[in-house]
Amino acid sequence: MAASRTTARTAAAKGGAKAAAKAGKAQAHGGANALQFSREQELAAYQSMLLIRRFEEKSGQMYGMGLIGGFCHLYIGQEAVVVGVQMASKEGDAVITGYRDHGHMLACGMDPKGVMAELTGRRGGLSKGKGGSMHMFSKEKRFYGGHGIVGAQVSLGAGLGFANKYRGNDNVSLTYFGDGAANQGQVYESFNMAQLWKLPVIFIIENNRYAMGTAVSRASAQQDFSKRGLSFNIPGEQVDGMDVRAVKAAADHAVKWCRDGNGPYILEMQTYRYRGHSMSDPAKYRSKEEVQRVRDEHDPIEQVRTRLLKAKFATEDDLKKIDAGVRAIVAEAAEFATHDPEPDPSELWTDVLV
Ligand SMILES: Cc1ncc(C[n+]2csc(CCOP(=O)(O)OP(=O)(O)O)c2C)c(N)n1
């Protein structure tokens, strides 16, 4: 896997440069220096990714205990993507994604208690306990969901880019979707309009190699997703989505491209989900060894942990303290989500479009 990722990245660098040349302006970027993180950045990335990991593990347990109903799609394995992109974003940037959304909400700074209480359908949940896992929003953090219809968020994300442009600010729209969603027709209508109107949208394709039980190789004629915008002259690049530093460096470049008024940009994040598609997926379509190999060799959190220790940016004890702090936040969220009351029946018809 390491070899294939390296090859893919090299090929992508060439493909990306070609796309950029076609687009006229994009510059090659990166290099070893772009990958260096300061001690503060490594620690911040570690803490944020760990919060998502522990939160998702707890959600999985609570689902198993029957405390969470309906669908629940975990983000475990993909943490470096949203954390790296958030590190490159600024206040006011809009975020929108699909149903695998808890990590995005946490990375946007939404309250873990509110997210967890929404999962359990309690009144203190971010959608008052009436939306559940796939339907949470925050005006304050400019997080626009949480969408269960595959690909629907892509055209909405283009709309968020339009809103920023119309208002004359330099905020960008961070629009996330999966490798499966990338085959939806509305994605290409959105690409076309975004480029035509030079909308500040970063289309972030989280290629976790599966769409439900279907491997990318079985579903996609063009598996280099960074090239999906070529016929619209949208530049793109493939990124090692398991390395938070690579994600941040690529996102820095894409964000600048958009803020400078050059229009949209595509980032294909090469990542992997460790759990099944949703909690009800026994994941028979791949081997346990495949999952274990990625965990052992590419885990995004372990990579940072190893670097922190090696550079002596932190001791084992420091990391244990961070872990304990994260566990306490998650335990508090779970406690709240277990004991907060359900919404009052009188709320049944409020905030609902009928
Ligand atoms: C329009 C539509 N078609 C099909 C589905 C069923 N469905 C839900 S998730 C999914 C797979 C999407 O995979 P991908 O975009 O790769 O995202 P991932 O789950 O891997 O994060 C499908 C087909 C749906 N929700 N909406």
Ligand SMILES: [Mg+2]
């Ligand atoms: Mg996928």
